[in-house]
Amino acid sequence: MIENCYYHAKHLPLLDKIYVDEAYNADYYHYDIDESLANSRKLKIPESLHSITSFTKSQFCQDLATHFNVSITDEVSFGPFKSIKASYIKILPYHGVDWHTDASRDCAINILLSDVDNRCVTLFRNKDTNKNVRVQENWSLDYELYRPVLLNTRIEHMVANYSSKDRYILTIGLPKHIKFDMAKNFLENYVPSEQL
Numbered sequence: 001m002i003e004n005c006y007y008h009a010k011h012l013p014l015l016d017k018i019y020v021d022e023a024y025n026a027d028y029y030h031y032d033i034d035e036s037l038a039n040s041r042k043l044k045i046p047e048s049l050h051s052i053t054s055f056t057k058s059q060f061c062q063d064l065a066t067h068f069n070v071s072i073t074d075e076v077s078f079g080p081f082k083s084i085k086a087s088y089i090k091i092l093p094y095h096g097v098d099w100h101t102d103a104s105r106d107c108a109i110n111i112l113l114s115d116v117d118n119r120c121v122t123l124f125r126n127k128d129t130n131k132n133v134r135v136q137e138n139w140s141l142d143y144e145l146y147r148p149v150l151l152n153t154r155i156e157h158m159v160a161n162y163s164s165k166d167r168y169i170l171t172i173g174l175p176k177h178i179k180f181d182m183a184k185n186f187l188e189n190y191v192p193s194e195q196l
Contacts, residue, residue: 005124007150014146026051051088091167096160102153109172112143119163125156152180
């Protein structure tokens with residue numbers, strides 16, 4: 001089960017620091033959600049803050065879009081992704097995102113942008129056995145600062161930031177039709193022409 005939760009793209013270069021600086025200096029917001037729509041779909045108001053990124057213009061995003069024959073957008077919306085969407089996510093100290101699956105996408109490429117002193121935990125839960133698979137940031141099973149990790153967002157997961165620091169990530173959401181195995185195959189075979 002754990003091999004289907006995430007994939008570390010350890011062969012890829014680290015993210016360029018310009019995106020780290022951009023994330024730290026960005027303006028963050030909650031997605032605007034029509035509360036009646038949220039209630040009708042039993043959606044929770046997001047517990048994380050979001051910001052746009054220039055990473056959508058990177059060679060990596062261009063290559064990803066070309067490979068899967070999809071477009072890239074900065075549009076913020078709910079519902080199934082039809083194009084590649086990238087954004088920064090900020091989770092405040094002592095906050096988190098409760099157990100969920102992503103309805104709008106089946107997988108995402110996340111890049112950790114902040115060192116949270118081993119105080120942030122990402123868990124995946126096997127609904128069949130109700131046992132948790134623990135993934136601790138900066139431990140051997142989880143994020144390496146500035147390096148991509150592919151997440152299977154159809155498996156129940158949560159994040160808790162127990163740090164006194166903000167937790168920043170760059171997330172690249174893939175269109176709904178792109179499944180975890182398809183994205184993993186792309187990443188395993190991707191040879192970047194430059195730094196991410």
